[in-house]
Amino acid sequence: MDLINNLLLGFSSLAGWQPILIIVAGVILGIIAGAMPGLSPSTAVALLVPFSYTMEPGMALILLTSIYIASNYGGSITAVLINTPGTPSAAVTTLDGYPLTQKGEAGKGLGTALVASTIGGAVGVLILILFAVPLAKIALQFSSADYFALALFGLATVASMGSGNIAKALIAILFGLLIKTIGIDPISGVSRFTFGMDELYDGFNLIPALIGLFAVSVVFAKVEEWKMGSKGLVEVSNKLPSFSEFWKIKMTILRSSVIGTIIGIFPGAGATIASFISYDVAKRSSKTPEQFGKGSLEGVAAAEGANSSSVGGALVPLLALGIPGSATDAVLLGAFMLHDLNPGPLLFRDSPEIVYGIFTSLILANIIMLILGLYGNRAFIKVVSVPAKIMYPMILAIAIIGSFAVNGSLFDVAACIGFGVIGWLFKRFGYPVAPVVLGIVLGKMIEENYRRAVMMHGYSSFFMDKVSLVMLSLAAISFIYPIIKQLRKKNK
Amino acid sequence: MKTFKMLFLALTLVSMLLVGTSYGAFPKKPIKLIVYTKPGGAIDVFARKFQKIAKKYTDTTFVVVNKTGAGGVVAMKHVLSKRADGYMLAAVTRSNIGKMVSSKSNLKVDQFNWMAMMVSDPEAVITNRNQAINTWAQIVADAKAKGGNQLWVGPAAGGNDHIMALKTWQKAGIKAKWIPYGSGGKAMAALMGGHGVAYVGNPGDVIGKPDLKVAAISSKNRLTGKFANVPTFTELGIKNHDSEIMWRGFMTKKGIPAEAQTFYDKLFAKMNSDSDWQGYIQNLGANPIFYKQAKFTSIVKNDREVFTNTLKEIGAIK
Numbered sequence: 106m107d108l109i110n111n112l113l114l115g116f117s118s119l120a121g122w123q124p125i126l127i128i129v130a131g132v133i134l135g136i137i138a139g140a141m142p143g144l145s146p147s148t149a150v151a152l153l154v155p156f157s158y159t160m161e162p163g164m165a166l167i168l169l170t171s172i173y174i175a176s177n178y179g180g181s182i183t184a185v186l187i188n189t190p191g192t193p194s195a196a197v198t199t200l201d202g203y204p205l206t207q208k209g210e211a212g213k214g215l216g217t218a219l220v221a222s223t224i225g226g227a228v229g230v231l232i233l234i235l236f237a238v239p240l241a242k243i244a245l246q247f248s249s250a251d252y253f254a255l256a257l258f259g260l261a262t263v264a265s266m267g268s269g270n271i272a273k274a275l276i277a278i279l280f281g282l283l284i285k286t287i288g289i290d291p292i293s294g295v296s297r298f299t300f301g302m303d304e305l306y307d308g309f310n311l312i313p314a315l316i317g318l319f320a321v322s323v324v325f326a327k328v329e330e331w332k333m334g335s336k337g338l339v340e341v342s343n344k345l346p347s348f349s350e351f352w353k354i355k356m357t358i359l360r361s362s363v364i365g366t367i368i369g370i371f372p373g374a375g376a377t378i379a380s381f382i383s384y385d386v387a388k389r390s391s392k393t394p395e396q397f398g399k400g401s402l403e404g405v406a407a408a409e410g411a412n413s414s415s416v417g418g419a420l421v422p423l424l425a426l427g428i429p430g431s432a433t434d435a436v437l438l439g440a441f442m443l444h445d446l447n448p449g450p451l452l453f454r455d456s457p458e459i460v461y462g463i464f465t466s467l468i469l470a471n472i473i474m475l476i477l478g479l480y481g482n483r484a485f486i487k488v489v490s491v492p493a494k495i496m497y498p499m500i501l502a503i504a505i506i507g508s509f510a511v512n513g514s515l516f517d518v519a520a521c522i523g524f525g526v527i528g529w530l531f532k533r534f535g536y537p538v539a540p541v542v543l544g545i546v547l548g549k550m551i552e553e554n555y556r557r558a559v560m561m562h563g564y565s566s567f568f569m570d571k572v573s574l575v576m577l578s579l580a581a582i583s584f585i586y587p588i589i590k591q592l593r594k595k596n597k
Numbered sequence: 598m599k600t601f602k603m604l605f606l607a608l609t610l611v612s613m614l615l616v617g618t619s620y621g622a623f624p625k626k627p628i629k630l631i632v633y634t635k636p637g638g639a640i641d642v643f644a645r646k647f648q649k650i651a652k653k654y655t656d657t658t659f660v661v662v663n664k665t666g667a668g669g670v671v672a673m674k675h676v677l678s679k680r681a682d683g684y685m686l687a688a689v690t691r692s693n694i695g696k697m698v699s700s701k702s703n704l705k706v707d708q709f710n711w712m713a714m715m716v717s718d719p720e721a722v723i724t725n726r727n728q729a730i731n732t733w734a735q736i737v738a739d740a741k742a743k744g745g746n747q748l749w750v751g752p753a754a755g756g757n758d759h760i761m762a763l764k765t766w767q768k769a770g771i772k773a774k775w776i777p778y779g780s781g782g783k784a785m786a787a788l789m790g791g792h793g794v795a796y797v798g799n800p801g802d803v804i805g806k807p808d809l810k811v812a813a814i815s816s817k818n819r820l821t822g823k824f825a826n827v828p829t830f831t832e833l834g835i836k837n838h839d840s841e842i843m844w845r846g847f848m849t850k851k852g853i854p855a856e857a858q859t860f861y862d863k864l865f866a867k868m869n870s871d872s873d874w875q876g877y878i879q880n881l882g883a884n885p886i887f888y889k890q891a892k893f894t895s896i897v898k899n900d901r902e903v904f905t906n907t908l909k910e911i912g913a914i915k
Contacts, residue, residue, distance in 0.1 A: 151663075289753075294908070294911075306670065372786055422786065427806050428782050435635075435782070437637065439637025439639070439641060445877075513664070557777070561774075
């Protein structure tokens, strides 16, 4: 009953046109920022923090969380249409989203991404509202050994990405892991492979690397083809998936929403890992795994359901404990503090109207996102009909602006172009680029948790801890099984 | 002749006007306030509070500019790359000094004008209320029993908090292990989950987290308000361990015009006695202070030496 009363309190704080307008504005800003390569959810929220300082605390946080949830969806738009993930987690969305566009079914890709994002976002928020406190307590029990095992499990998903050639996918992921060794050593504080450059002290920024690998590489490949022409990229239909098509992937959407929320809860895991793991699970449990990578609606739904639901998950430790669960949460924590609020259990007691205002606004934000997305998709889809000779220079321009926007540094622009060349070489020789992103995202998590676990309890800690043991076994099975399957196929 | 006289008069007037405007007329345009974290970071909140309260005392706007990278080294180099006209102020913390050393940058303390140290935040040992070991005496007894295997969690190796831990162990005559995490928040999560016995940070870290408590602070006197019952190390029998702090303050590039210096000196003095400003800092469990150039610079120089020695000791630099 308490919960219902509090939720009513939350809804009452949204009464009036102003809060609704703020949510609409937040969702629009979030979708645009998410779609814009270079503006990740955390950057988008950070950009609006100074602006929100002059607002009432409740309204400020509603604005910021609306941006947070919408930007995770926004990333899928450019991922589906022009193979450029607008956010790191949308790298997984490109795997099946872009093939759909190439087949002329961009409408299906966008529609699936939108619906999966909405349902995922709603599931994440519902779990947040109902179980925030007990789930946060469980997340705290996770030791470094468990985090290491979780990250390794994430790494094992590479086996489902190589589309046939596991060796090439493995090389790609190792490349990503190697890139991540550049920068400060997370345990000892020694700087590694920086060659005295301050820009490399924190390692390569993920965003310029992402834009380079996915977007700039395609531009280079097109320049090489030298067939620009004045026709649009492809003939596309903006037809949404039919209801029966949605009905077929209902389980995938629900499963990925739960996976995304759970992974989101663990501080430091986050949307990108959630998307990779969810994609892997969806492929394994699919009746048509051979469609993955070629434009499977399930693939798009798995990635988008997971990254949107991870928002609700990541807010669990922030609101229940005052511990930021993601990079965006860290920015939100600062926004709370600017308004002299301290998230944590006491906030539920002292300012329930703020906590439940955020909860209810997140639900509303999801609904508004669905409506705006349905209208927006009709406009977004026109991007694909832009002639190639205009489209690709535009992509390059956006890539450069986007990587500059991350930190206002020309080094990031150079890094973006450099990764563009690497991505182009990878594609030319048939290496997938998504595993590189996975390697970069997981590299630090694997390294620091492994070393920390050993420092704390020695090498045996990975096997003494039950959670870690189970996850390590799962990782081993999910990694080895596809290899055996591939070998068997060859022998036949 | 008449026209010459008139021209002379006009020129004199114009030059007097020019002199008049340049003298004592800082600032003429908005001042950039450089912050080395993203919006929402602790120092960013600090800078924005300053920006808001400073409006009471000056018509000039402070524009917060976030320049992230290498724990502040990128921001410091940005300050150096501009003219020393006083229109670029930077918010700094003690951890920047550590990063100056650990990043092996060629930054020198003398290149900057360490203008005002405004916050002194005592370093604190923080424990989990729900664990059996949560007072300082219990920590010491447990450390002795475990013989060097007691786990302390905190942010990165070689930072403020690690140095505080090393000094605390040395002064208390105990041994323990420092387990570094990616951020203070993650380390606090580890303490809440019972993966370590103690966390090193500042009293403000426990605000809003009822499971955590401050077991001891490195300070000459007890704090006031909600931390009034926290014992100091001196009270707990650990001598000469009363001045480990995290500070926050402001600096510019060296060599700013005298009128800019006067403007800032006056502004910081007024800020320091402002009740909103004091309230904000005390709410964080820290002390509002105002150390001017000479004292601040000597503190920074000393800090640089401490960081250099510690980082060499733990092998992070040669």
